[in-house]
Amino acid sequence: MICIPGGQTPTRIDSVFRRVAAPVPIRCFQRIKDLDEALPAHPGAPVIGSAAYVRYLQGYSVLLRGKRGQQKQKKYLIISGNRAIARRDVEGLKVGVLDFLGRDKMPAFVKDAFGFSIAKLKRVSKKEDLQSLLGMELVDAAIIEESDFSDMQSDTKLALFVITESKPMDTFPVFACVVKEACVELQKKLSLQPKSALQTLGIEGWE
């Protein structure tokens, strides 16, 4: 089961990892909710998903941790096109966020990352949607990965700026299993994948 919300399409991930995982069948999801709903029907299925999501899965152990270069954690930014917004204002504003944990867990993640709660989170399933939210002024600010900021600036003429940044968070994809012994073969195959394949998961290597 693979779910990397906001990254490459499930079709693209499937096309890369189907052959890697064979004969183990794989399923790829765009939304964390879909993975949540599929898991009970496949108890103990190996999972590739955000570390922040996997830590809520009961009985799972992480066998491989994704990284990008030497980076093992990600920072998040709260950005806006409205320069009048200050850090102290954000709690009461509408803020867009890519939903990679589901409705119940996103608020806790945001509080942990930034140190304050945001009551009006507007969740989306694609990174592009955050730009639409900002451009059409459906939110006052948006939470994005730090590494996406320069891309986002080049994709729009909106003058975006950073209001605040999070502490480093464990959100890179991980490979996790319930019965470690049953996943040894798959773990080996995954760890041998080239950077080009791993980039479809948003990482460059494992550790």
Place this chain on the structure above:
Amino acid sequence: MNRFLKFFWAGTAFLACLSSPFGAAIRLLAITPNAAPFQQALAGLESDLGDHYTIMRFDVACPNAADSLHGVIRTFAPQGLVLMDSKAIVLVKGMQGGGVEIASLPKFVLMTLKADGAVKGLENVAGIKFEVPAYTIFTHLRIISQQDFKKVGVFYRQNFSAFIEESKKLLAKEKMELVGECLDCGTQGRIPSGTITKKLKESMAEFVNQKAEVLWMLADNTLVNEATLKEFWLTVSKQYGVPVVVPLPNLASLEMNLGMFGVWPDYQQLGVQAAQQVIQVFESGESPSALGMEPLISVQTVVNLDMAQKVKWALNKEKLYRVSSVLRKN
């Protein structure tokens, strides 16, 4: 898993279904056509709301819909209504003052660009207009394009004027100009059927004069039909070298050979977007009217690489992963 009840009115048989399973969950009645896009939206809504909500579906096409709905509302006692498309709105409007309390119920409307007019007369309304905004379409196209573009042409009818004006304002934020040609504004909203293709061709010449770089096709059956497809749309890219952005995936297919880029609503995410309005009302205490009618956010996209090559539109290959579907021969 939320308790989702497929409900098709069948006399009093529904009473048995309503007897006990609802518990303390918030009860929503979704009044909707049975068409696939609405069912996808409903699935997204149900999936996002989860166990805290019980959603009953009422099919607008059922016999004696008004009487049946009356009975359902009395028995099910919904705390909110989800109204999908105009028939549902008309049905509920017709029930106001008819013995069941409708006005005070929060209503979540999902429909196309005529939504603002359609909901007039209904109270406590929030919702989503699921016409894809120009802002979304052209910022998505810019993401995958190597070349920047500044001028977009669009044909429209008087009915779409407000949508076009809003689109102009939003695109201006992205330094894009929307050049609109209204085909019936000078004729009180009427176009004799035999003259549409002629008008499209005349207006196309104007777009060429104004150096429009992309042509935006609206989902309007009057301007896009069998005759205009054959006599105008299918020839545009070849004749003028201008890419067409289309509102349906089949219009950008390799077989059709018309659209370079297609954008249409992600219906499941439309349901998720609506679910967030429901949550804001029932869990954060916001009033539906304060939320108002939002534009649709999430879309599906397709790019036809063969067509891009034909019109010499340079695409950024590294960004193509952000398109839902990439088409090319072989």
